[in-house]
Amino acid sequence: MADVSARLDVRTYTGFRAITLLCLCILYAPLLVVTIYSFNSSNSIAAWEGFSLRWYVDVFTGPESAKFKLAAWNSFVIAIVAASVSTAIATLAATGMIRAGKFRLRMLSAGLISLPLMVPEIVTAVATLIFFNAIGFDRGLMTIVLAHIAFCIPFAYLPIAARMQGIDDSFEQAALDLYATRRQAFTRILLPLMAPGIISGFLLAFIVSLDDFIITNFVKGAGVETLPTAIFGAVKQGIKPNIMAISTLLLSVSVVMVTISYFVSKTDKTN
Amino acid sequence: MAAGAPGGGSTVANTYEKARTWLLLPSWLVLLGLSLIPVIMMLVYSFLTKEFRGGVIWEFSLAAYDQFFFDRGLFGDEPPSIEWTYITIFWRSFWQAGTATLLSLAIGFPTAYFIATRPAGSRAIWVFLITIPYWVNLLIRTVSMKFLLRDQGPLNQVLMSLGLIDSPLHMVNTNFAVQLGLFYSYLPFMVLPIYAAVERYDFSLSEAAADLYASRWVTLRRVLLPAVKPGIIAGCILVFVPSLGSFLAPDLLGGAKNYMIGSLIEEQFKGNAGNWPFGAAASMILLTIVLIILLLFARQQTRHERKEA
Numbered sequence: 001m002a003d004v005s006a007r008l009d010v011r012t013y014t015g016f017r018a019i020t021l022l023c024l025c026i027l028y029a030p031l032l033v034v035t036i037y038s039f040n041s042s043n044s045i046a047a048w049e050g051f052s053l054r055w056y057v058d059v060f061t062g063p064e065s066a067k068f069k070l071a072a073w074n075s076f077v078i079a080i081v082a083a084s085v086s087t088a089i090a091t092l093a094a095t096g097m098i099r100a101g102k103f104r105l106r107m108l109s110a111g112l113i114s115l116p117l118m119v120p121e122i123v124t125a126v127a128t129l130i131f132f133n134a135i136g137f138d139r140g141l142m143t144i145v146l147a148h149i150a151f152c153i154p155f156a157y158l159p160i161a162a163r164m165q166g167i168d169d170s171f172e173q174a175a176l177d178l179y180a181t182r183r184q185a186f187t188r189i190l191l192p193l194m195a196p197g198i199i200s201g202f203l204l205a206f207i208v209s210l211d212d213f214i215i216t217n218f219v220k221g222a223g224v225e226t227l228p229t230a231i232f233g234a235v236k237q238g239i240k241p242n243i244m245a246i247s248t249l250l251l252s253v254s255v256v257m258v259t260i261s262y263f264v265s266k267t268d269k270t271n
Numbered sequence: 272m273a274a275g276a277p278g279g280g281s282t283v284a285n286t287y288e289k290a291r292t293w294l295l296l297p298s299w300l301v302l303l304g305l306s307l308i309p310v311i312m313m314l315v316y317s318f319l320t321k322e323f324r325g326g327v328i329w330e331f332s333l334a335a336y337d338q339f340f341f342d343r344g345l346f347g348d349e350p351p352s353i354e355w356t357y358i359t360i361f362w363r364s365f366w367q368a369g370t371a372t373l374l375s376l377a378i379g380f381p382t383a384y385f386i387a388t389r390p391a392g393s394r395a396i397w398v399f400l401i402t403i404p405y406w407v408n409l410l411i412r413t414v415s416m417k418f419l420l421r422d423q424g425p426l427n428q429v430l431m432s433l434g435l436i437d438s439p440l441h442m443v444n445t446n447f448a449v450q451l452g453l454f455y456s457y458l459p460f461m462v463l464p465i466y467a468a469v470e471r472y473d474f475s476l477s478e479a480a481a482d483l484y485a486s487r488w489v490t491l492r493r494v495l496l497p498a499v500k501p502g503i504i505a506g507c508i509l510v511f512v513p514s515l516g517s518f519l520a521p522d523l524l525g526g527a528k529n530y531m532i533g534s535l536i537e538e539q540f541k542g543n544a545g546n547w548p549f550g551a552a553a554s555m556i557l558l559t560i561v562l563i564i565l566l567l568f569a570r571q572q573t574r575h576e577r578k579e580a
Binding site: 010011012013015016017019020022023024026027028029030031033034037045046088089090092093095096097099100101103109112113115116118119120121122123124126127128129130131133134146147149150151153169172173176182185207210211213214217218228231232235239243244247250251254255257258262 | 282283284285286287288290291292293294295297298299301302303304305306307308309310312313316326378379381382384385386388397399400401402403404406407408409410411412414415416417418419423425426454455458474477478481487490491512513515516517518519523532533536537540541547550551554557558561562565
C-alpha cells in the first residue's frame with residue numbers, strides 16, 4: 001500500500017494545484033465581475049448601489065436599444081448563414097479528403113483548408129478588404145457574410161474531419177454490398193453517423209462568426225454594424241452599464257452553446 | 272474490404288473517388304477566392320501608389336517599403352537612414368507577445384499538468400472549465416479585463432480594502448495590462464497541447480527516475496520536460512502568433528503609448544493616416560514573419576516525430 005502511494009506521489013508537484021486554481025480565478029474573475037455589475041442599479045459603473053434589472057430593461061427599451069437590436073440581428077443572421085454554408089462546404093471537403101483515398105492534390109488541399117488558421121486575423125482582414133476593393137464589390141452585409149464563410153471553414157472542418165476519421169468505412173461498405181446507391185450510402189449511413197461532428201462543427205463556426213471583430217470591422221460597409229463592432233464603438237466612449245448588460249447576455253449565449261456542444265459530444269461517446 | 276463487393280463491385284474509396292472533385296470543389300473555390308487570392312492582391316497593393324483618402328493608384332511604387340525601413344527626412348531629399356519608428360513597433364509587439372507567451376507558459380504548464388494527472392473521469396470537466404471563457408466573445412473578455420483593472424475598478428477596491436495597497440494601482444494603459452489581456456485571450460491554446468502531451472506521457476519513466484534517486488524537480492526537468500517538449504513548443508507558437516498581430520488587447524488595454532502592429536495596420540485602413548499600400552506592406556511583413564515561425568515549427572515537429580519513430 002505504501003508502495004502504491006509512493007508511486008502516485010511521483011506525479012504530484014506541490015503548488016501546481018494552487019496555480020491551477022489561480023488560473024481559473026484569472027479566467028473567471030473578469031467575467032463574474034461584469035456579470036455582477038450588470039445588475040447594478042447605479043448610473044455609474046464605479047460603485048455598487050444595489051441589485052436592479054434596470055440596465056437589462058434599458059438594453060431592450062432604452063435610447064440605444066434600436067441600434068443594438070439591429071446589430072444583434074445582423075450578427076445572428078451573419079452567423080447562421082456563415083456557419084451553415086461553411087459547415088456544408090467543410091462536410092463535403094472532409095468526405096473528399098478522408099473517404100476518397102490518396103490523391104495528388106491532397107497536401108495542397110489540406111494547406112488551403114488550414115490557410116485561414118495560419119494567416120493572422122488582421123492580415124486576413126486587410127487582404128479581404130483589399131480584395132473587395134480591387135474587384136469593386138461594395139462593402140455591406142454581403143461582404144461580411146462572404147468573409148465569415150471563408151474563415152469559418154477550418155473551424156467547421158476540424159471536428160467534422162476528426163469524427164469522420166473515427167468512423168470505420170465498413171458500415172458504408174455493407175450498405176454498398178446490399179445494393180445501396182452511392183447517394184444512399186452517403187446520406188443514409190455516413191451523414192447520420194457524422195451528425196455529432198457536424199453539429200460541433202456548426203456550433204464552432206457559429207461562435208467564431210459571432211465572436212469576430214477585426215475582419216468584420218474591416219469589411220463592413222459604413223453604417224452596417226454587428227454586435228461586436230457596435231459594442232466596440234460604444235466602449236470607445238467609455239464602459240457604460242448598458243454595455244455590461246449586453247455583454248452578460250452575449251456571454252450567457254456563448255456559455256450555453258458551448259455547454260450544449262459539450263454534452264452532445266459526451267452523449268455521443270457513451271453510445 | 273479490398274476485393275470489392277460481389278454485386279455492385281464498388282468499394283467505399285472508389286465510390287468517393289469519382290465524386291472527389293465535386294466534393295472538394297466548393298472549398299477550393301471559396302478558399303482560393305476569399306483567402307489565397309486576397310493575400311496575393313494584398314502583396315500587389317503593397318507595391319502600388321497611395322491615394323490620399325484611402326485606396327490606391329495603379330502605379331508601381333516601392334514607397335510603402337521605403338517608408339517602413341528608411342527615413343529620408345521631412346521632404347524626402349536627405350540621404351536615407353534607418354527609420355526606427357516602425358521597427359520599434361514591431362519590436363514592441365515581439366516583446367509583448369513574448370512576455371504574454373512566457374506568462375501563459377508559467378501558469379499554463381502547471382495547470383495542464385495538474386489536469387492531465389487527475390483521474391480520467393474528471394479530466395474532461397477540468398478541460399471544459401479552462402475552455403469556457405475562451406468561447407466568450409474576445410471583445411467582451413477584453414472589456415471585462417479593462418473593467419476589472421480600472422483605477423476605481425473592483426480589483427483595486429479589493430486590494431485597498433484588504434489593506435495591501437494605499438492608493439489604486441494604475442494598471443490600464445500599461446504594458447502589464449496588455450500582457451495580461453493577451454494571456455487572457457489565448458491561454459487555452461497553451462494549456463490544451465501541453466495537456467495532450469502530458470496525458471500521453473508514460474509515468475513509469477518518472478517512477479524509474481525516482482527509483483534511481485532523482486529528486487522530483489530533477490525528474491521534471493530531465494525526464495518529463497524533454498518528453499512533452501513538442502506540446503510546449505506548440506502551445507508557445509499558438510499563443511505567440513495570434514498575440515503578435517492582435518488588435519483588441521493593445522487597443523483597449525494599452526493606450527497610445529503601447530502601440531502594436533495590429534493598431535499600426537488598422538490605422539492605415541480605418542483611421543486618418545489612410546495609407547493603404549503602407550498598411551498592405553506592414554501586413555506582408557507580419558505575414559512573412561509568422562509563416563517563417565510556422566515553417567520552423569513544422570520542421571521541428573517532423574524532426575521530433577522521426578526521432579520518436
